[in-house]
Amino acid sequence: xSLTDAYRTVVLEHNRAPRRRGRLAAPSLSAQGVNVLCGDKxxxxxxxxxxxxxxxxxxxxxxxxxxxxxxxxGDLVCGQSLQxxxxxxxxxxxxxxxxxxxxxxxxxxxxxAFLGVLGHPNRIKTLTLPWATLAGALAGRxxxxxxxxxxxxxxxPRPTRTRSAS
Numbered sequence: 001x002s003l004t005d006a007y008r009t010v011v012l013e014h015n016r017a018p019r020r021r022g023r024l025a026a027p028s029l030s031a032q033g034v035n036v037l038c039g040d041k042x043x044x045x046x047x048x049x050x051x052x053x054x055x056x057x058x059x060x061x062x063x064x065x066x067x068x069x070x071x072x073x074g075d076l077v078c079g080q081s082l083q084x085x086x087x088x089x090x091x092x093x094x095x096x097x098x099x100x101x102x103x104x105x106x107x108x109x110x111x112x113a114f115l116g117v118l119g120h121p122n123r124i125k126t127l128t129l130p131w132a133t134l135a136g137a138l139a140g141r142x143x144x145x146x147x148x149x150x151x152x153x154x155x156x157p158r159p160t161r162t163r164s165a166s
Contacts, residue, residue, distance in 0.1 A: 009113070010068060010072070010110050010113040010114075011064055011065065011068045011113075013068075018067045018068070018070065018071040019071045019074055019075060020055075020056055020057050020058060020070075020071065020074040020075075020078075021057070021058060021059070021060075021067075021071070022057050022058075022059065023043070023045055023057055023059055024045040024046075024047055024055060024057045026047075027045035027046055027047055027057075028046055028047050028048040028049075029045070029046045029048060029137055030043060030044065030045050030046075030137075030142070031043070031044050031046075031133050031134075031136055031137035031141065031142050031143070031144065032044075032133070032142065032143050032144070033129050033130065033132060033133030033136070033143075033144045033145070033146070034129075034143075034144070034145050034146075034147075035062075035066070035125050035126060035129045035145070035146045035147065036145060036147045037122075037125055037146075037147055038063060038122075038125070038126055039061075040060070040061065040062035040063055040066045040126060040129055041060065041061045041062065042058060042059070042060045042062060042066065042070065042129055042130060042133055043058060043059045043060070044056065044057075044058050044070075044130070044133050044134060044137055045057045045058065046137060048082065051081055051082050051083075052079065052080065052081055052082070053077050053078055053079070053080055053081075053082065053085050054078070054079070055078060056073075056074040056077060056078055057074075058070050058074070058130070062126075062129070063126055065114075065117070065123060065126045065127055066126050066127070066129050066130065069111070069114065069126075069127045069129070069130050069131070070129075070130035072109070072110055072111045073088075073092070073111070073130045073131060073134065075109075076088055076107075076108065076109060076111065077089075077134065082138060085134065085138060086135065086138045086139075087107075088107060088108065089131045089132075089134045089135040089138070090135065091105050091107055091108055092105075092108055092111060092128075092131040093128060093131050093132065093135065095108060095111075095112070095114075095115070096114070096117075096118065096124050096127055096128050096131075097124065097128065099115075099118065102115050102118055114127055125146040125147070128146050129146050132144050132146050
């Protein structure tokens, strides 16, 4: 199967029936992610116990790529330690943003099917949204925007207006 065929198969499968879509009843942690460029919005819920991601759920108003990427991410991080989940997020972000040779990352399994998207820069932020949101959540940030930093940057505070004395 070619990389293009694998990509189509993975996106279609996870878009038609995304795994872990919904919200957790009592999450240990929830985080918001946004890709302003395309309008994707994502809420991740994590259930954490004894330093392990025991469950993940998500709600999204997002493209098929974001839905598929988030579904795959959930499969990869559930059951992993928080450290391993952070390592997987870093590996996915590296794959998408720092991979000029387009070499697969074995630990990312079927997420590697998205290597074909690297030729379309406007889609990269779409794929980084779930991973950046996860990385931000694991670092204690409740809001992440791929338009600021795909490494899970916190949204900057809004500037406050001050009145000048006249």
